[in-house]
Amino acid sequence: MTDRTAIKQEVGRTLLSFAEALDREEFGPKVRVGLTTLGSELEPIHLVKGAEAAVRRSPGLEVVLIGPKVDTTLETVEVNDEADMHKVMEKLLDEGSIQACVTMHYNFPIGVSTVGRVVTPGFGREMFVATTTGTAATHRVAAMVKNALYGIITAKAMGIENPTLGVLNLDGAKQVERALKTLKSNGYDLNFSESVRSDGGSIMRGNDLLTGSADVMVTDTLTGNIMMKVFSSYTTGGSYEAMGDGYGPGIGEDQKRIILILSRASGTPVVANAIQYAASLVKGNLIQVMKDELAKAKKAGLDDILAGLTAETKKTEATEEKITAPPKEIVTGSISGIEVMDIEDAVLVLWKAGIYAESGMGCTGPVVMVAEERVAQAAQLLAKAGYVGMEGDTC
Structure with a gap:
């Protein structure tokens, strides 16, 4: 046997072993993520191509389309009405047929808001925007405090063990910072970031949005939503979101499903990224991380801190x-x-x-x-x- 023949046989055995390992799921269990395909302002092909791209990039990822039948090899659960589509989505999640789903125009209850992820243009850093849709609380400052926790939960589920946190310089930012520092002094592990500006501090300026000074950027939801739209479509004129991972998973105390949000203007690249974002959150055990972190925060006095913030709110x-x-x-x-x-x-x-x-x-x-x-x-x-x-x- 020549050396060349031996090398070919060894390469063949290696490739066969790799294929068998995939079958045995040695590279991790398969993850099934749903994608609803009704409700976009773009043609359905943008969603389908995004799903197909995500599958190509990620061994072990399966995508289930929920919507009208389309020309694709991906598994499709046929639904032709948007209201029915979300009912089917919830059923598939609850029965375990899919472990997460990416969708548009989904009504979360008050208490749940979503954490988006973007790539900042300054240094190309990934940054979690907490939060981007939904409402964590009806009191602005209390909502932003909870947004901070939701951002930390998401970052940890994505594998960042000790994410840095900054609070965007908006109305109520100082109150939010004080509340979070009280939580930290009570024993909850918080890692505040430093602004890139010369005076530093954990209150973030516009420059910090561009440079990605913090892993988690805390903001109110409406501002976060605008930030996501700008980061996602500033290269396209606004009608097509081409960058980032979408508006992220809904996080909240009673949230039991992993549901991520897209914009109706999210294009193929964002759809693909959002699906991979969902799969990573499944692998990172998002629901358990959420339970653990909220329990730690409550042990550190979260409920009393939030009650103190809302104590002066006039009751009708x-x-x-x-x-x-x-x-x-x-x-x-x-x-x-x-x-x-x-x-x-x-x-x-x-x-x-x-x-x-x-x-x-x-x-x-x-x-x-x-x-x-x-x-x-x-x-x-x-x-x-x-x-x-x-x-x-x-x-």
Whole structure:
């Protein structure tokens, strides 16, 4: 046997061994991520091509499309209605057919907000933006404190053991910083970053957004949403998001599903990145990390800190009454146009009238969700109470 023949045989054995290892899942268990394909402002092909690209890049990743049948070799669960699509998505997640899903226009409850990930243009650093959609709390400063924790949870699930944290210089930033420092002094492990500006500190300036001075950048959700759109589409003129990993996973105390958000303008590269982001969060055991970190924060006095921040918030007559929820109903109808600070009071107005309702985040901001057949009645009650216009905006 010649040396050349021996080398060929050895290479063949190595490749065969590699293939067998993949079959035995020695490179980690397979991860199945769903992608819903209805609701984009772009043609469906952009979503499908993104899913196919993610699969090509990642051995062991399987993507399940949820939406209309399209020309692809990827597994597809056929759904032709957007409302049904999210019901199917939730069913697949709950039964374990998929472990995470990437979607658009999904209503998270109040208390849940999403952590996006971008590549900053200054030094090409990855940065988590906490948060980008949803509402962690109806009190601005309390929400930003929770956003900080949500960013840390996501970064840790992505493999960053001790992520650095900065607070963007917005209204309430100093209060947020004080609250987080109290949490740290009480025993919760926080690693504050330093601004690149000469005076340093953990309050981040615009320069820090460009350089990626912190692994986790804390902001209010609306500002974070704008930041994501700018980072994702500043090279394309805004109509097509070409960069970054999307708006990220919904994080919150009662969140049991790994659901990541895309914009309706997210293009093929962002779709592919978001799917890989989802797969990495599954491998990083996001749900368990979330439970562990929130438990540590609560042990360090998180609840008391948040209560102190909201203690001065004026309570309305509705919140002072003891109102119990009517029997629970399936809520697929939504009413928008309500200020986030009023959303819980609006829910109580409907409860008082015997209509079951929940708060959430919809296509244009906070929504009150009720049964489809109760939307008109609920909108009239909320209009009469002054929470919405007489037309009762619906998403």
